[in-house]
Amino acid sequence: MSFLKDKLSIFTKTELPFIKRYQESDRVYTFLFEKDKDLSWNEGQHGLFTITHKKMKDSIRPFSVASSPSEGVVRITTRIDEEPSEFKKALLELEEGMKIKMIGPVGSFYLKDETPRLFMAGGIGITPFRAILKQLEADGNRGGKPSELLYVDSQEAHLYKDELDELARNTSIDVHYLSTRNDMYSYTNEFIASHNNNAQYFVSGPKSMVASMTNYLKDKHISKRNIIKDTFRGIE
Ligand SMILES: Cc1cc2nc3c(=O)[nH]c(=O)nc-3n(C[C@H](O)[C@H](O)[C@H](O)COP(=O)(O)OP(=O)(O)OC[C@H]3O[C@@H](n4cnc5c(N)ncnc54)[C@H](O)[C@@H]3O)c2cc1C
Structure with missing residues (x-):
């Protein structure tokens, strides 16, 4: 439906x-x-x-x-x-x-199942996550499933930082501000070690970032159905 x-x-x-x-x-x-x-x-x-x-x-x-x-x-x-x-x-x-x-x-880039969630944003790809974190704040983090936001920006100009810090405090979601994709791989490995396929992986950002993180997750045997993507075509 x-x-x-x-x-x-x-x-x-x-x-x-x-x-x-x-x-x-x-x-x-x-x-x-x-x-x-x-x-x-x-x-x-x-x-x-x-x-x-x-x-x-x-x-x-x-x-x-x-x-x-x-x-x-x-x-x-x-x-x-x-x-x-x-x-x-x-x-x-x-x-x-x-x-x-x-x-x-x-689009279908939104929360459906109550599982642990790893949110992965590249640059301007943070925009849908602002809305999602606002929702989680309003819902009291939906039972408090462990969730993390990995936000990579090579210029270290992380948007919405003050708001995200406040949302992190209000929801117990861990927010990590990163500057390289390698940092994102490290945090992703840690999350996979704890939650594997009992979690959902939301990836949003430029095409190259979404493609490389999706391939990385698949190489780590994360099932396709647990990867939800928002590809910002038109953004390099
Ligand atoms: C689901 C989704 C969500 C998005 N959310 C945001 C957002 O929150 N914030 C934001 O800034 N941008 C977002 N974008 C991207 C946005 O739609 C624009 O493409 C982008 O901002 C660039 O617009 P522009 O007018 O500056 O450049 P454009 O004139 O659109 O051109 C930029 C470059 O991208 C190429 N291009 C444009 N459209 C496409 C396409 N559909 N496929 C392949 N190449 C293309 C052009 O040829 C050009 O080289 C989103 C895109 C999608 C698909």
């Missing part, structure tokens, strides 16, 4: 009024939109966001929703470089009350 629900939500379209944006770091911005009362999502899912205030060739991008519905806003966080795409230029032009369209929620 949940598979069917995930598929059907692709037909849900919602107009979201822009509230405000702020900078998370040098090149990373968060955009907040009003949440329509009928809109909901499972923490970790993404939406397909369309620019509507101007015409452009390539007006849609998928973004993970980085907030939980209980926060009452739709939050997206994205990197905007010095020479942004037309889409991201248009995002920066948004003023309070202007609307963007969201199709969805989409």
